[in-house]
Structures are given as structure tokens and as C-alpha cells.
Amino acid sequence: GFFHIPSNKKLTKGSNENRLAIIQVVEGSISLDNVIRELERLLPGLGPWNVDQITPKVFRTSFPAAAELQRMIEWGPVQAKSQKAILEFKASSSGGRVKATLTDVWIQFDGLPSALCTYPHIWGVGSTLGTTMEVDMEFFRKHGICRMMVGVIDPEAVPSAGEVEINRVIYEVHYWVEKHLVDGVPVPLAFDQDGEEGSRKDKDNLGDPKGKVDRNKNGTENSSEEKM
Numbered sequence: 001g002f003f004h005i006p007s008n009k010k011l012t013k014g015s016n017e018n019r020l021a022i023i024q025v026v027e028g029s030i031s032l033d034n035v036i037r038e039l040e041r042l043l044p045g046l047g048p049w050n051v052d053q054i055t056p057k058v059f060r061t062s063f064p065a066a067a068e069l070q071r072m073i074e075w076g077p078v079q080a081k082s083q084k085a086i087l088e089f090k091a092s093s094s095g096g097r098v099k100a101t102l103t104d105v106w107i108q109f110d111g112l113p114s115a116l117c118t119y120p121h122i123w124g125v126g127s128t129l130g131t132t133m134e135v136d137m138e139f140f141r142k143h144g145i146c147r148m149m150v151g152v153i154d155p156e157a158v159p160s161a162g163e164v165e166i167n168r169v170i171y172e173v174h175y176w177v178e179k180h181l182v183d184g185v186p187v188p189l190a191f192d193q194d195g196e197e198g199s200r201k202d203k204d205n206l207g208d209p210k211g212k213v214d215r216n217k218n219g220t221e222n223s224s225e226e227k228m
Helices: 032-042 066-075 119-127 137-143
Strands: 020-028 051-055 058-062 085-091 103-110 131-135 146-152 161-166 169-177 213-215 221-223
Touching (some): 032 058, 032 085, 066 085, 119 131, 119 137, 119 161, 137 146
Antiparallel strands (some): 020 058, 020 085, 051 058, 103 146, 131 146, 161 169
């Protein structure tokens, strides 16, 4: 995991003064040699390129001019030709040991009682997965499912479930990472076996603290601890 440290961007140097770049593989995979080939293809005549591979999906290099880096940043995601991958360029602070950069994804989850589905609590749940960027309260009011944008290292590594503690009670929450929008509009990803909108579990269990209530096959409630 990692710890988020807030940064005041107004106090940092402008991107036009920075030539150090992070190349993020946002989709697919690509080798170090092919990253260099892509730089030579996209920016002919500016080489030779010295590229460091930080992780399988993160590379670092220095541009000959800050203006060229800014142009690639404004260009947005680029489809590689040498290998099936999509690359995105970002400005990096000079120096430091860059391990990864974050990708923003929308994540839906359920498992909290409605009374706890507030902006601060949803924000806090997002912080257990990465860096929370935004909370969609309108989506919750419409569908009864929490939705948030979180910056994560690898969207594919977001767990399907987790445990969070609120007011000394532990809840089990289930996560769904949004892949696509329907006509540009987010739709609930949590459905029960009948295809109805709701939790993966029995809706009656939604918001039950973990370990507090078990249900047997006949639907009756039993305490998780045997009564004496």
C-alpha cells in the first residue's frame, strides 16, 4: 500500500519548467525497447532516449525540452504501434524514486447501512483502496449504491471485497470497478442473482456488521456466538 500526502500544486513549479517525464501504460503492456521505439516515432530527431523502467507499467525519461513534454501531456493517451498498449505522458518532479503513478477509476460499493453512506464515510472507504478524488452522492441518492473516484496503482488489483471499521463496528463491503459507461451515464454494477438492482448478498443483510448475524438455510437468524 501507500500513504497519500496532500500537495499544494500552486506551490510547485509549472510544468513548463520540468523536463522529467513519467510514461504510464494505461492499457496493455510494452517492453522497454518498444517504449524507446515509440518515443523515436512520436518525437523524431529528439533522441537518443534514455529510459528507465520503474515497474512493468511505469517508465521514466527526460525530454530535451519542457515544451515537447507539455505537448505530449496535452496530446493525451497514445496508441503504441510497436506493441499493443496505450501510453500516457505525465510530468514528474525532478529527482526522487518514482515507484508508480496513479490511475483514476470510478468504483461502486455496498455493505454499509444507509445512515453511514455519507460523503465523509464514502471518502474514507475510498482511502482504503487508494487516494479518493471524488464522491458521487447523486448516484447514491438515485440507486442506493455508493460511488467514488479513486486514484489507484493498478485498477485490476482492486479487491472484490474488504472490511472497514466505523464507530468500532466492522463492515464487509463489496467493490465493483467501472469499466464502461452506458450512453455516457454510470449504471449500478451491483446485482443480485435475479438481476435486480442490489447487493451480491441478500438485501436483508445489507449493512449488517460482519460476524453479528448469520442466516441458516431456512432464513432464520442465529447469533454468531452460541447462547449459554
